[in-house]
Amino acid sequence: MFELNILLIFMIIGALIAIEVKDLLSAVVAVGASGLALCIVFLILKAPDLAITQIVVEILCLIILIRATIKKDLPFSTSGRWFFNTLATLVFLAIFAYLGYVALKELPSFGNPIMKVSQFYLNEALKETKATNIVSAIILNFRAYDTLGEATVLFTAVMGVMALMRWKGRKDIAEKDNE
Amino acid sequence: MTPYFLCLLLFLIGVYAVVRKRNIIKIIIGLIIAEYAVNLFFILFGYKLEGRSPIYSPDQEIFNMVDPLPQALVLTSIVIGLATTALAVAIAIRIYEKYGTFDITKINKLKG
Numbered sequence A: 001m002f003e004l005n006i007l008l009i010f011m012i013i014g015a016l017i018a019i020e021v022k023d024l025l026s027a028v029v030a031v032g033a034s035g036l037a038l039c040i041v042f043l044i045l046k047a048p049d050l051a052i053t054q055i056v057v058e059i060l061c062l063i064i065l066i067r068a069t070i071k072k073d074l075p076f077s078t079s080g081r082w083f084f085n086t087l088a089t090l091v092f093l094a095i096f097a098y099l100g101y102v103a104l105k106e107l108p109s110f111g112n113p114i115m116k117v118s119q120f121y122l123n124e125a126l127k128e129t130k131a132t133n134i135v136s137a138i139i140l141n142f143r144a145y146d147t148l149g150e151a152t153v154l155f156t157a158v159m160g161v162m163a164l165m166r167w168k169g170r171k172d173i174a175e176k177d178n179e
Numbered sequence B: 001m002t003p004y005f006l007c008l009l010l011f012l013i014g015v016y017a018v019v020r021k022r023n024i025i026k027i028i029i030g031l032i033i034a035e036y037a038v039n040l041f042f043i044l045f046g047y048k049l050e051g052r053s054p055i056y057s058p059d060q061e062i063f064n065m066v067d068p069l070p071q072a073l074v075l076t077s078i079v080i081g082l083a084t085t086a087l088a089v090a091i092a093i094r095i096y097e098k099y100g101t102f103d104i105t106k107i108n109k110l111k112g
Helices: A002-020 A024-044 A048-069 A082-105 A116-129 A134-142 A144-165 A168-178 B002-020 B024-046 B068-099
Strands: none
Touching (some): A002 B002, A002 B024, A024 A048, A024 B024, A048 B024, A048 B068, A116 B068, A134 B068, A144 B068, B002 B024, B024 B068
């Protein structure tokens, strides 16, 4: 799994550049590079459906973020309690990293998953659903309520975006405020 | 175990950006990075060595596939991640229109 580690290190470097660079557009481009590396990682880990979804979502995400950041920039400032804030954050992250290390040591080793539930899906998917792609069989047949919940969340999020971004209603409110 | 720890490191970078940065766009980028790390962790956990992707084909053996259940869950999670990112960016754009800045320490006027 040599290439997997290389790609993960590439993702980490991309993420570090994304959060430390001063220009917002460069940060968005760096996080996009990280997301496209994640797409290749999904391919290496034998998840082609996820790779397709990830590349589409990544491009849409980049378009949305560029819409938000273009021509808007903020100079880097170190005012305020810079040292105290950084120290508190790093202490919190150190505790979090230690707990994560302890938890990850207890997991089964990489490449040997526990597949008690999945074995049922692997055995029964073709007989019960006649779908050759097992991921499709799970999301559309065995766990279709999850997909219904996903559609509900998407609908709610789209309603929220439209309520925030529409122009007509905001103009009316502004006129009422002026009167 | 190395991929697990690299994945944890990626998650920590995202959490650092959310907790420490003061620019709203940087906070959203931190959320996106943490989401990448969580999705990646599920897929890493379901990976089987020498396995193949969970798609039946007539001329191949079927008993050494990777775990399909995390893949199905993460497929849902990726799309929901896009929706939450779009909502967060919409809120950020409205804040910029109202206050003229992305700096969260300057956004302190709580007028309607």
